[in-house]
Amino acid sequence: MKKINRVERGMIMKGRKWLWASVLGAVLAAAGIMSVSAADHVVSSVTIRVSSKLEPGDMLPDIGLESSTVEDGGIAISCSTSKYTIDRAEWVTSASKEMGVGDQPEMRVWLTAGDDYYFKGSYRSSNVTIKSGSFVSAKREDADTLVVRLRVNGIKGDFSAPEDAYWKDNAKGTARWERPENGDTGKYEVVLRRGSAKVHSVETTSVSYNFYPYMTTAGTYSFRVRTIAKSTKDENYGKSSDWVESDELYIAKEDVSDGSGRTDVVSGSPTGNTQVGWRYVNDYWYYYYPDGTYQKDSWLKVADKWYLFQNEGKMLKGWQKKGNHTYFLSESGDMQVGWIQSAGHWYYLNPTPDNYEGVMFQNQWADVNGKIYYFNGDGVMVEGWNQVDGNWYYFYPGDGNKAVDTWIDTFYVDRDGIWRR
16 A cells, blocks of 8 residues: 655645535525525614605606706615615606605615625614615525615695585585595685675584574575695695685575584583584684683593683693693693604603593603614604613604614614613
8 A cells, every 4th residue: 555645644634624615605595595604794783864845746757866857856765885786666656647746655665785794684664764664675686685665754745725615505504525636635624704704614524514503594595625634644734725615695684504413512402502512713712611701721522532622711732731741632632642643753742541541751761563763852852862760761763662672783782771881
């Protein structure tokens, strides 16, 4: 048998190592792991900026990949990092649909990892930030490709006014109007007038209203109607439409109503006080009692909704402070609870009944559906880096919930969300 010298033995060992390395490389490549192994850094979070100039009535345009190119009626997305780039984007919402006020079209965005970076297995709202939009979902196609689904912020504008306003034939005192073709919310404010004086006002989702019960005095009547917000979402993105005026309707003395069917009074003796309940006087709502007094300087619960009245009896709206607490009352006067957006900021109003219900959170934490938020002294939900009680925390922009047990860029926050130097 031939004796193998040291040089020959070394060459054989190197050949075996090369063979095993080749086999291992083939296995990793087949499993799709080789590209990850070659990358040094994981993309821990993703931020996409949406620049939109969509308006009501627009059709969805091609999606630009540079925000500086956006023109009226256009939309673009961008990112400012070397960790990944935007490869392409396409609409999920039908591009043949005409956009209306409050619409939030959806798109898919394909991201490609940069040199020495790769995408991890899963991404959620806690590590995907959509500026001027909201996160829907994310799916990794491979280590180099991430598909993000996002929703554009609601389109802002004025609601479209009803097409027409008229008195229905052969139906004394019944107001009618036509729904607008675009920008309709399905809710309307209708005001009855006798001459120039307001008689009654109502909000309705119907396209007709019987005003005859309120025509208790002879005279010339007319009404006007406009489209208004139907929900909090509508209020965030749209403004009430212009008023549409009806023609005039004359009610003679012998044709006036006896008041039967009015919703702002309760039945009683013909000689008693029928002006009770809600009454609209000089642009303000009041709540009257049978003895002629009215609610003032206090809260009142009507039909399971809370209303606040000032010391002259006028029903209040908007932000109001009562005692040491702050509340928000809708345009209809009812106290709001939960999340609301006002003047571009998010607030949280205590939704717990019988425990300071409706009170705005200020200088305090809130656990909402398992996510932790903090609200500053003005009640505004904080975002980004903020110091609370001497500790630094990070709150995801857009969503606002506290980051925990994760890296924010090069800074680690622990299980309590605290960055410790």
